[in-house]
Amino acid sequence: MQNTKLEVKNLQISFSHEGNQVNAVRDVSFSLGQEKLAIVGESGSGKSTVGRSLLKLHPKNATVEAEKLLFGDIDLLKASEKTMRDIRGRRISMIMQDPKYSLNPVMKVGDQIAEAYLAHYKVSKKIAQEKALVMLEKVQIRDPKRVYSLYPHEVSGGMGQRVMIAMMLIPEPEIIIADEPTSALDVSVQRQVLNLLDELINESNIGLIFISHDLDLVRNYCDRVLVMYAGRVVESIKASELENAHHPYTQGLLKAPPRIGDIRHRLPTLERDPSWLYN
Amino acid sequence: MNMINIEGLNLSFGSGSNESKILHDVNIQVKAGESFGLVGESGSGKTTVLRCLAGQYHHWSGQLSVNGNSLQHKLDKKRCIDMQMVFQDPYGSLHPRHSIETALAEPLKIHKMDNKDQRISSILKKVGLDDSFRYRSPHQLSGGQRQRVAIARALILEPQILLLDEPTSALDVSVQAEILNLLKELKEKEGLTYLMVTHDLGVVTYLCDRVAVMQNGHIVETISSSDLANHGASEPYTKMLLDCCYHTEARLNDTTSFAN
Amino acid sequence: MMTNSTMASSATSKSASAGMVMLLQMLVHGSKRIIRNPLTAAGLFVVMLLLIVAMFAPWIATHNPLAQELSNSLQPPSSEHWFGTDEFGRDIFSRLVYGSRITLYIITLVTVIVGPIGLAIGTISGYFGGVIDTIFMRITDIFISFPGLVLALAFVAALGPGLEHAVIAIALTSWPPIARLARAETLQLRKADYIVAVQLQGASSTRIIFRHIVPMCLSSVIVRLTMNMAGIILTAAGLGFLGLGAQAPLPEWGAMISTGRSYMLEHWWLVAAPGAAIMLVSLAFNLLGDGLRDLLDPRN
Numbered sequence: 001m002q003n004t005k006l007e008v009k010n011l012q013i014s015f016s017h018e019g020n021q022v023n024a025v026r027d028v029s030f031s032l033g034q035e036k037l038a039i040v041g042e043s044g045s046g047k048s049t050v051g052r053s054l055l056k057l058h059p060k061n062a063t064v065e066a067e068k069l070l071f072g073d074i075d076l077l078k079a080s081e082k083t084m085r086d087i088r089g090r091r092i093s094m095i096m097q098d099p100k101y102s103l104n105p106v107m108k109v110g111d112q113i114a115e116a117y118l119a120h121y122k123v124s125k126k127i128a129q130e131k132a133l134v135m136l137e138k139v140q141i142r143d144p145k146r147v148y149s150l151y152p153h154e155v156s157g158g159m160g161q162r163v164m165i166a167m168m169l170i171p172e173p174e175i176i177i178a179d180e181p182t183s184a185l186d187v188s189v190q191r192q193v194l195n196l197l198d199e200l201i202n203e204s205n206i207g208l209i210f211i212s213h214d215l216d217l218v219r220n221y222c223d224r225v226l227v228m229y230a231g232r233v234v235e236s237i238k239a240s241e242l243e244n245a246h247h248p249y250t251q252g253l254l255k256a257p258p259r260i261g262d263i264r265h266r267l268p269t270l271e272r273d274p275s276w277l278y279n
Numbered sequence: 280m281n282m283i284n285i286e287g288l289n290l291s292f293g294s295g296s297n298e299s300k301i302l303h304d305v306n307i308q309v310k311a312g313e314s315f316g317l318v319g320e321s322g323s324g325k326t327t328v329l330r331c332l333a334g335q336y337h338h339w340s341g342q343l344s345v346n347g348n349s350l351q352h353k354l355d356k357k358r359c360i361d362m363q364m365v366f367q368d369p370y371g372s373l374h375p376r377h378s379i380e381t382a383l384a385e386p387l388k389i390h391k392m393d394n395k396d397q398r399i400s401s402i403l404k405k406v407g408l409d410d411s412f413r414y415r416s417p418h419q420l421s422g423g424q425r426q427r428v429a430i431a432r433a434l435i436l437e438p439q440i441l442l443l444d445e446p447t448s449a450l451d452v453s454v455q456a457e458i459l460n461l462l463k464e465l466k467e468k469e470g471l472t473y474l475m476v477t478h479d480l481g482v483v484t485y486l487c488d489r490v491a492v493m494q495n496g497h498i499v500e501t502i503s504s505s506d507l508a509n510h511g512a513s514e515p516y517t518k519m520l521l522d523c524c525y526h527t528e529a530r531l532n533d534t535t536s537f538a539n
Numbered sequence: 540m541m542t543n544s545t546m547a548s549s550a551t552s553k554s555a556s557a558g559m560v561m562l563l564q565m566l567v568h569g570s571k572r573i574i575r576n577p578l579t580a581a582g583l584f585v586v587m588l589l590l591i592v593a594m595f596a597p598w599i600a601t602h603n604p605l606a607q608e609l610s611n612s613l614q615p616p617s618s619e620h621w622f623g624t625d626e627f628g629r630d631i632f633s634r635l636v637y638g639s640r641i642t643l644y645i646i647t648l649v650t651v652i653v654g655p656i657g658l659a660i661g662t663i664s665g666y667f668g669g670v671i672d673t674i675f676m677r678i679t680d681i682f683i684s685f686p687g688l689v690l691a692l693a694f695v696a697a698l699g700p701g702l703e704h705a706v707i708a709i710a711l712t713s714w715p716p717i718a719r720l721a722r723a724e725t726l727q728l729r730k731a732d733y734i735v736a737v738q739l740q741g742a743s744s745t746r747i748i749f750r751h752i753v754p755m756c757l758s759s760v761i762v763r764l765t766m767n768m769a770g771i772i773l774t775a776a777g778l779g780f781l782g783l784g785a786q787a788p789l790p791e792w793g794a795m796i797s798t799g800r801s802y803m804l805e806h807w808w809l810v811a812a813p814g815a816a817i818m819l820v821s822l823a824f825n826l827l828g829d830g831l832r833d834l835l836d837p838r839n
Contacts, residue, residue, distance in 0.1 A: 042451035043422070157321070186320035187478065187523040213451065256456040258485030260524060261508025266463070267456035267485070333739050359741035372732035376754045385750075386740040432736065 005175055005207045006032040006054070009068035013046070013053055013231075016061050024049050024062070025231045032175065036201070036208040038218040038239070040253075041228035047211050050228075051177045054209075055092055056084050071175075090120040093168040097180040099160030103152040109163045110136065110148030113170055120171045135166040140196055158189035162196065169200055176201070179211045194221055215242070215253050227253070230277060249276060280347060282440060282472040283309040283332070288341035290327060301327050302339070303496045307474075311439070314466060314473035316487035316504075318480060318520070324496040325476045329442050332474070333364050346439060356390065363433035367445040369425035373417040379403075379428055380413040386436050398435060406431045407461060423454035430461065434469075443475035447482060459486060480524045484508055492517045569834055579830025585823030593639040602630035604637040604790045613806050623808040625799065631812050634790035638813070641791045642820065645706055645775045646768045652710040653717055654764055660714070661721025662748050662756060666729050676722070679715045687712035687770075688777055695783040702791075705784040709774050713767055720763050724756045758835035766828035769821035776817050792817050 013025035025046040030037065041047040053064045054076065069076040071092065074083065096102040104112055113132035118125065129148075136144035139162040152160060161181065168176060178197070182190040198221070201208050212218050218225055219239045227235040227250045235247040245251055252270040288305040291298050302324050309315040317325040331339045334354035343350040346361045366372035373382060383399045392398065400410055406427040417425055426446065433441055446462070447455040463486060466473060477483050483490050484504040491501045492514065500514040512518055574580050592599055601621070608628035616623045622631040664675035682690075691708035698704040728734060729752070737747055778784035779793025787794065792813040799809030 042453065188320065188519060191523055215452075253452060256452040258456075258459065258481040260480050260484050260521065261505070262481065262485045264485075266460050269457050269460065270453040333735070335735060335738075354738060354741065356741040359739060362739075364736065364739055366732040366736065368732060372736055374733045374737075374751060374755075377751075385737060385742070389737075389740055389742050389746070429736075432740075436740065 003033050004031050005034065005072065007068055007070040008054075009066060011050065011053070011064070011066040011069065013049055013058065013065075014063050015059075016063070023231060025053070028226075028228075028231075028233050030226055030233070030236065032207045032209060034205050034207050035224060036198075036210060036222040038210045038212060038222035038225045039228060040212055040215050040218055040225055042213060042253075044230075045228040046231040047213075047228050048179055051094070051179050051209060051211050054177060055088050055094060057088075057094075086120075089116065089168075089173070090171045091173050092175040092177065093171065093173040095161075095164055095168050095176060095178040095181045098184045099155075099157065099164045100152070100184075102164060103160060105152050107151075108149050109152060109155060109160075110144075110150075113163065113167045116167045117170045131170060132166070135170045136163075138169075138200065139163070139166045140192075156189075157185050158193060161185060161189075161193050165193070165197060165200070169204075169206075172204065173206065175207045175209065177209045177211070180213065181210075182217075183212070183214070190217075215250075216257065232277065234276060247276075248273065280311065281308045281344075282311040282313070282346060283307065283315075283474060284342070284344045285328070285332075286342040288328065288331060288339055288343065290324075290331060290336060290339045301496050302331075305341075305493075305496075305498055307491060307498070307501075309472060309474055311472055312466075312470050313489065314475065314487045316483035316490040317474070317476045317493055318478060318483050318490055319493035320478060320520075322495070323493040325493045326444055327496075328493075329364070329444055329474065329476050332362065333442060334358065359386075359438075360390070360436055361438055362440040362442060363436060363438040364442040364444065365426070365429050365433050365446045368449050369422050369429055370417075370449075372429050373425055373432075375417055378414055378416050379420075382417075382428065382432055383413075383435055386432065390436060392436075402431045402435045405434065405465070421454075422450050423457055426450065426454075426458050427461065430458075430465070434465070438471075440472045440474065443473055443477075445477050446475070448477065448479065455482075462486060480507070480520060492520065572834055573830055576830055576833070578826050579833075582823040582826030582828075582830060585819060586827055589639055589643065589820055589823075592636055593643045596636050596640055600630075600633035600636040602633040604629060604634040605788050613802060613809075615806070616808055622812040623806070625795075625809055626802060631795075631808065634795060635792070635812060635816050638790040638792045638795065638816070641702070641785055641789060642772060642775065645702070645709070646771050648706045649710045649713060649771050650764050650768065652706075653714045653767070654760065656710075657714040657717025658721050658753060658756060658760055661718040661723075662725045662752050664718070665722035665725025666744065666748050666752060668726075668729075672722075675718070679718050682712065683715040683719075685712065687774060691774060691778060692781070692783065695778065700783045700786060702785045702789070705775060705778045708778070709771055712774075713771065716767070717760055717763055721756045721760055724759060725752055728752055728755055759832075762828055762832045762835060765824055765831055768824040769828075772817060772821045772824070 009029045011028040014021050014023045039047045052058050110132050114128040117128045117131050133144045141147050182193055210222050219242045222239050225239050226233050229249050235250045255268045285307040290302040291300040319325045337352040384395055387395045447458050489503050492499045494516050499516050611628035612626050614624040620630050660675055664672040690712045694708035695704050776793030779791040780797040785791030785794055795813040796810050803810045
């Protein structure tokens with residue numbers, strides 16, 4: 001793949017808990033170019049753990065090992081905490097699920113965006129504020145000046161998530177990791193936020209890792225899909241070819257949700273095969 | 280006869296200039312054995328309707344009746360026997376310090392019912408769990424198993440109506456399928472009446488016969504599920520919701536081969 | 540053939556034994572975690588030591604705590620009298636050992652009074668809210684706004700000095716924080732789905748409060764009570780020091796400091812020994828409370 005931004009080979013993550021070792025992620029390999037890559041799985045599949053480990057945001061009791069964990073020419077495995085601080089937010093940023101919990105409740109949203117810029121660029125406060133206003137306009141907020149001085153509890157969920165996106169995009173990162181960025185939002189708002197994210201990403205050549213539980217959403221939105229099950233990637237497939245997915249788990253996920261006008265009397269349930277864990 | 284009859288239900292919070300009206304003149308009629316869906320986005324008041332029926336708000340105005348009995352503002356035991364509820368979050372709806380047995384025995388003790396042991400066994404079997412689950416505590420169960428226990432707890436008083444508050448939205452899709460199958464099966468076997476709140480149009484057309492679409496405390500449109508699926512919706516808001524839903528399903532509908 | 544009643548009783552005994560097993564597992568698991576934190580372990584050790592000393596006081600004490608021997612008064616610590624003797628020639632070590640019984644008696648009694656009262660008032664006012672909440676919380680405010688020792692003083696002054704009166708006085712001043720804590724927890728709990736579920740099952744308010752809410756508040760109340768014990772010991776010692784608690788010749792630690800005060804400059808051990816005992820035990824309860832908080836925190 002041309003222009004590879006991130007390369008992961010045989011990523012292994014294990015947690016030690018009271019003397020027991022639990023493998024949360026095993027043998028995960030992928031590379032990310034300027035594209036939208038989805039990591040899909042059910043709860044406990046390890047999809048969020050993968051996302052966090054890329055930024056070394058994993059908890060202390062986790063061990064991360066890999067044959068390769070390259071971001072550009074930086075080896076993330078060996079990177080010092082100081083290097084990581086430069087990377088986090090500046091070069092790789094992360095959008096979380098619920099803006100309610102990821103925004104500082106006692107700080108104006110505009111100031112939080114400006115702060116995100118100031119953290120990585122040596123400019124005056126004035127310029128950062130200007131930047132933040134431009135950014136608010138970019139995420140299609142109608143009245144940026146008014147919204148700038150609102151507090152997080154005064155904005156709606158959709159607007160909060162736009163603010164989050166503005167905050168994550170303002171340092172002009174190369175990769176965005178979005179962990180279920182729209183699952184706390186209503187469907188109509190969800191679509192607007194996703195379209196917006198899509199536009200901004202294409203505009204500035206950003207690579208996106210989109211972590212989600214929703215295969216339907218992801219297949220229309222992303223270019224490539226990694227399906228994770230119990231810490232492993234069971235299938236890696238182009239989103240447009242998902243109908244022809246080979247793995248029974250992927251097929252099961254596709255068939256499980258009921259559709260509008262579903263004529264099935266019973267929904268198919270997943271039969272989990274232990275042999276999936278050994279391939 | 281209507282199993283659930285809601286006429287002119289109004290509810291507001293605050294007073295004077297701060298008064299905000301949550302429900303505006305809501306009318307819903309659900310026949311016995313029917314399952315009825317309430318859909319809408321967050322803040323539409325769909326859950327509030329359910330909570331009024333469940334006796335969580337005491338200051339609504341209008342007419343509510345269930346199984347022919349008109350409801351007072353306070354909960355009474357008769358209402359409990361007629362109607363039970365299943366909640367959205369299976370992690371918050373079971374008492375963390377009570378074993379499954381304690382949770383299921385509690386309603387029986389309150390209503391002084393006999394044969395506790397047999398009732399618990401048979402209800403567990405009905406929701407697809409075996410007797411070994413009796414002595415476990417909620418934190419030892421998966422989300423799907425917890426939701427089964429919550430359904431068992433709702434059914435142990437043998438109510439005729441189940442209020443379902445987004446019963447599957449906190450679950451993984453594969454588990455959601457299991458719970459929806461279970462709910463459908465229980466409805467057919469026991470002749471239950473469902474009133475379900477959800478934001479998922481797929482789920483509502485799968486389980487419900489009729490649907491009311493809510494927006495900002497108003498019912499925008501009441502429509503049968505089959506009409507909804509066959510583009511029979513007339514209100515723009517309903518069409519917009521459908522559009523959002525089809526948008527994510529778009530590519531799937533091209534390859535309609537997923538019916539099994 | 541098994542009848543229903545035997546089936547039911549076998550089920551209840553089975554569930555009871557399952558409960559016992561769960562409790563035992565929790566205890567074993569819990570004690571392991573307590574021991575892992577050295578400070579908590581030290582606190583637990585001192586509290587256990589206090590219990591053992593109080594229980595086996597007659598065997599541990601080297602002398603009769605009340606026996607006077609005027610010819611032997613104000614002796615410095617020696618192999619005969621480990622912590623020296625007081626102005627009447629009584630063995631201070633033995634008095635400390637017997638004094639632990641009084642300390643334990645006071646904290647047990649206060650805790651037994653304060654725990655249930657605080658829990659009941661807090662959960663009831665949190666659960667019902669509205670007028671009941673306002674009335675209960677204003678009463679709590681009144682009690683909380685009096686300085687503890689002053690209220691206790693007033694109370695003892697009205698009833699006359701004595702151990703029982705001191706206990707009642709301390710109890711009166713230490714229930715409000717417990718009630719506030721229980722109320723705060725209840726306010727969070729009463730909107731929980733599982734509480735709504737039992738309401739919808741037709742449970743009475745009494746049943747909901749005592750079977751469903753109280754068990755959830757219990758762990759934080761226990762932690763708070765443990766930390767409170769340090770305060771109780773200090774208040775008891777303070778009352779003893781002022782001559783309003785345990786009366787002579789009872790070997791209460793605070794009273795021992797009070798009488799030893801007059802000889803303090805030349806004979807430091809009269810004050811140092813009971814002072815150290817008070818400090819050690821109240822520190823131990825604080826450490827234990829901290830450890831219990833980590834242990835019982837539902838987030839773990």
